[in-house]
Amino acid sequence: MLIADTDLNGAWLIEAEPLRDSRGWFTRTFCEREFGAFGLETRFVQHSTSQNVCRGTLRGMHFQTAPHAEVKLVRCLKGAIFDVIIDLNPGSPTFRQWRGFELSAENQRQLYIPKGFAHGFQTLQDQCEIGYLISDFYAPAASTGVRWNDPAFAIAWPLPVTVMSDKDKLWPDFTG
Numbered sequence: 001m002l003i004a005d006t007d008l009n010g011a012w013l014i015e016a017e018p019l020r021d022s023r024g025w026f027t028r029t030f031c032e033r034e035f036g037a038f039g040l041e042t043r044f045v046q047h048s049t050s051q052n053v054c055r056g057t058l059r060g061m062h063f064q065t066a067p068h069a070e071v072k073l074v075r076c077l078k079g080a081i082f083d084v085i086i087d088l089n090p091g092s093p094t095f096r097q098w099r100g101f102e103l104s105a106e107n108q109r110q111l112y113i114p115k116g117f118a119h120g121f122q123t124l125q126d127q128c129e130i131g132y133l134i135s136d137f138y139a140p141a142a143s144t145g146v147r148w149n150d151p152a153f154a155i156a157w158p159l160p161v162t163v164m165s166d167k168d169k170l171w172p173d174f175t176g
Contacts, residue, residue: 001028003038003112006101008087009094010114012040013101014073018108027108029075030133040112041071044133049077052128056162060120061086061146061171068142069115071135079128080104081121082158086146089116090176098153103130118146120168122157145171 002015018025032042050059061084064070074083086098102124103109113119121130145168148155152174 001031001034003034003040006099006111007094008085008097008099008117009089009092011085011087011099011117012038012112014110014112016108016110029110030073041135044071044073044135045137046132046134048132048134050130050132052079052123052130052163053126054163055123055126056159057123057128058120058148058157058161058164058168060084060148060168061118062120063088063116063118063144064136064139064142065144066115066142068136068139071115072113072119073110073133074103074113074119074121075108075110075131076103076105077129077131078105079123079125080106081123081128081130083111083121084119084155084157085111085113086118086153086155087116088118088146088174088176092116096152096174096176098155100155120148122159122161124158146174147171150174
């Protein structure tokens with residue numbers, strides 16, 4: 001694995017290094033030793049998958065507040081997504097900045113999202129599946145978000161939105 005800085009404080013892009021032969025390929029997607037060497041979270045108490053039927057589906061922008069803030073390691077298992085993170089950590093040198101990354105089954109990239117970041121994605125193809133490793137248990141009372149099209153961030157989503165939950169449509173604008 002190659003662990004590369006994203007230029008947002010504490011967020012990392014994980015690049016696979018597949019070993020290929022006549023059978024196909026094999027790659028490591030997580031290594032406690034390598035993550036630990038970078039000071040990254042190595043304990044993930046929940047592993048989740050989301051399936052998304054339609055191209056243009058948008059999920060986000062989600063996060064959990066302290067004391068249930070969570071680190072996420074996100075990977076696209078099928079299809080391709082535009083994955084977006086926003087640094088919402090007051091005092092961070094990259095506070096209120098966002099970045100987007102294409103994650104796909106083909107490029108095998110993963111995104112390491114630290115605590116205090118909002119996260120969302122838009123599907124770039126039909127039939128996408130996304131896998132998450134999550135460092136804290138889901139706490140409904142700590143679950144919140146910011147609006148996907150909040151002018152405070154002006155996220156440049158690549159496609160018109162085709163599907164979104166009512167909950168995601170109704171997240172408030174950021175007030176911090």
